[in-house]
Amino acid sequence: MMTEPQTYGIQSCGGCVPCHCNSFGSKSFDCDESGQCRCQPGVTGPKCDRCAPGHFNFQEGGCTPCQCAHVGNNCDGNTGQCICPPNTVGESCNKCAPNHWGHDIMAGCKACGCNQVGSMTQQCNPNTGCCMCREQFHGEKCSECRLGYRNFPQCISCNCNVAGSDSQTCDAHQDVCTCADSTGQCSCKANIQGLKCDQCKLGTFGLSTRNPLGCSQCYCFGMSSTCTEAQGLIRMWLSLKPEQTKLPVVDEANQQETTHGVTFQHPEIIVNADLVTQKLTEPYYWRLPEQFQASMITAYGGKLKYTIYFEGHDETCRTSYEPQVIINGGANRNKVMVHHMQGLQIGQLTRHEIDMTEHEWKYEDKKAMTRKDFMDLLFYVDYVLIKGSHGNMMRHSRISEISMEVAEEGRPSVESERAHQIEKCNCPLGYSGLSCEECGAGFYRLSARSGGAASRVGIGSCVQCQCNGHSEACDPETSICQNCQHNTEGDRCERCAPGYYGVVRGRPGDCKSCACPLTNHENNFSPSCVTEGLNNYHCTACPEGYEGKYCERCATGYHGDPRAPGGKCEESCDDDCAGLLISDMDRLHRIITSYQPHHPSTTATQSPLPV
Incomplete structure (x- = not known):
């Protein structure tokens, strides 16, 4: 089916429609399938019914070109008078008016539109249109608050x-x-x-x-839930000692070790893979020495550093995947944490810095580590292993610059910065240390089997020293009392010291000085005595020439008065008569004094002794 020349739209639902081409502006009355008529020169529009830009005077035969090359051929559509495009200035209309941008010879310039509050000026960049914002404002027109500010247009920090x-x-x-x-x-x-x-x-x-x-x-070994950051601590480095020129190489479980194939070439410790694999199977690890073991609580928040280098028999040697670092510890030596990192590159010196916080470490099953378990492990580090094998094609590996940051008391300096992230717990009675990990003065630790909050991590609870009231100090691990007071002795200060007697009941005066027969040095002839009943005693080491319960009299063949201040027993002369006379006088003295009442005393001027 054919349409007439003056219609179009055969494809539309309504069938063909008239073109309606303008008789002045069109070359003919027909149009294309879209309805566009064929326009005369300088004419535009679907129906060819107006002058195209740069033309004027619409009439039969088309439009006349503007004679305005200096303003981009922009003229009045009726009169042909030259005009500037919108928002332009200058003799040739070649500049944007103030506060406008984006000069176009036909379309003119666009308004900047800078926000009056947020902009430093209303003039924007003439090419991009971006406004110059004040410090707290942001956006192309400075109509938003900058990051870190809020509540436009106030834009408060x-x-x-x-x-x-x-x-x-x-x-x-x-x-x-x-x-x-x-x-x-x-x-x-x-x-x-x-x-x-x-x-x-x-x-x-x-x-x-x-x-x-x-x-x-707050960790605090479960003893407290309140803590602050410890003050007065600085970071110091643990490193290898000069004599530690060889590190043992061990298997992954730290069950077997060897130094076969390990050599030192300053500053590196080297392991020869061909030699060490005669003793161990892969993977194998360097084990760090004793200064990296035991209590490492102050390593929290610090860094573990070391440098690794290895070479292979093959240029394409690939490292194996096992953990790069393994740390085992905890009070029961039953916790393991590992650190994985990207495999090493063959022939490339690699320096590692690992944060000593739970966020950098994982359990063996690759699950995230908790702070509680991390601190449990740092309470007692059994061993630290750093990977020494890097694939079965490795020829040798080298390790150097091994160090670990710990904290100790000191003043910050250029070399030693202040230590952060270490807790200082508010410990309950009986506990001390940064994390309540130690027993306080006057307390000792029970075994972990005895129960208590601290037993959770296998360290046992702290209980008060049992010293019968005669000491406030004891060994924190064995519980043996130290510095027994008030003339007592024993693991629990449970008995009187030599030279004293009494029943230990927890009072300062429990143990009294033995009077043998007097308490002053010159008249105390026995270094020891034993208690009899509740309030009496007898001397146990009277020297030769003395006898009696309190060493209060001279033996036969001796004479003197040991109960008199400064008195003592001296051997009698060999003359039989003199000896007999002296013996009779002593016997008479005993008879006389036996009628005097006896009250034990500790003074040097009063005899306590019955005869």
């Missing part, structure tokens, strides 16, 4: 604490974070609170940028 704010809401380079537009509440990390995210939640401490939770949970 959020002042969020970057260390405590969720990193997803912060710009690390600008060191600023966003906040809620109406309230100013910053988006806090899990263990942080406060409008500005600048406070640790109760039971946490040590606000730190490095901590994804913001603050660390």
Whole structure:
């Protein structure tokens, strides 16, 4: 089916429709299938019914070109008078008017539209249209608050604490974070609170940028839930001693070890793979020496550093996947944590720095480590292993620059920065140490089997020293009393010391000095005595020439008065008569004094002794 020349639209639902081409502007009365008529020169429009840009005077035969080359042939459509495009200035209309941009010879310039509050000036960049914003404003037109500000157009600073704010809401380079537009509440990390995210939640401490939770949970061996960040500590480095030129190489379980194939070439310790595999199978590890063992609680928040290098028999030698570092420990030596990292490159010296926090370590099953278990392990480190084998094509590997940061008391300096992220717990009575890991003065540790909160980590609870009231100090591990007072002795200060007698009942005067027969040095002739009943005693080591319960009289063949201050027993002369006379006088003296009442005394001037 054919359409007439003056119609179009055979494909439309309504059939053919008239073209309606303008008789002045069209070359003919027919059009194409879209309805576009064929226009005369300088004419435009679907029906050819108006002048095209740069032309004027629509009439039969078309439009006349503008004679305005200096303004882009832009003229009045009726008169042909030359005119500038919108918002332009200059003799040739070649510049944008003030506060406009984007000069176009036909379309002119666009208004800058800079926000009056947020912009430093109403003039924008003439090429991009971007406005110059004040410090707290942002956006192409300065119509938004910059990151770290809120509540346009006031744009008040959020002042969020970057260390405590969720990193997803912060710009690390600008060191600023966003906040809620109406309230100013910053988006806090899990263990942080406060409008500005600048406070640790109760039971946490040590606000730190490095901590994804913001603050660390108080550990305190379960003895306390309150702590603060320890003050007065600095970071120091544990490293190999000069004489430690060889490290043992062990299997992954630390069950077998060897130094076969291990040599020292300053500053590196080298293992020859061909030799060591005669003793061990892969994977094998360097084991760090004793200074990296035992209590390492102050290593928390520090770094483990070392440098590794290895070469292979084959240029394409690939490293194996096993953990790069293994640490075993805990009070029961039953906790293991591992650190994985990208495999080493053959022939490339690699320096490692590993944060000593739970966020960098995993359990053997690759699950995330908890702070509690991490601290349990640091309480007692049994061993630290660093991987020494890197694939079965390895020829040798080298390790050097091994060190671990710990904390100790001191003043910060260029070499030793202040230590952070170490807790100082508010310990209950009987516990001391940064994390309540030690027994306080006057307390000792029970075995872990005895129960108690501390038994959770296998260290046992601390209980008061049992010293019968005669000492406040005992060995924190064995419980044996130290520095027994009030003339007592024994593991529990449970008996009187030599030269004293009495029943130990927990009072300062329990043990009294033995009077043998007097308490002054010149008249105390026995170094020991034993208690009789509740309030009496007898001397047990009277020297030769003395006799009696209290060494209070001279033996036969001796004479003198040991009960008199300065008195003593002396051997009698050999003259039979003199000896007999002296013996009779002593017997007479005893008879006389036996009628005097006796009361034990500790003074040197009064005899306590019955005869």
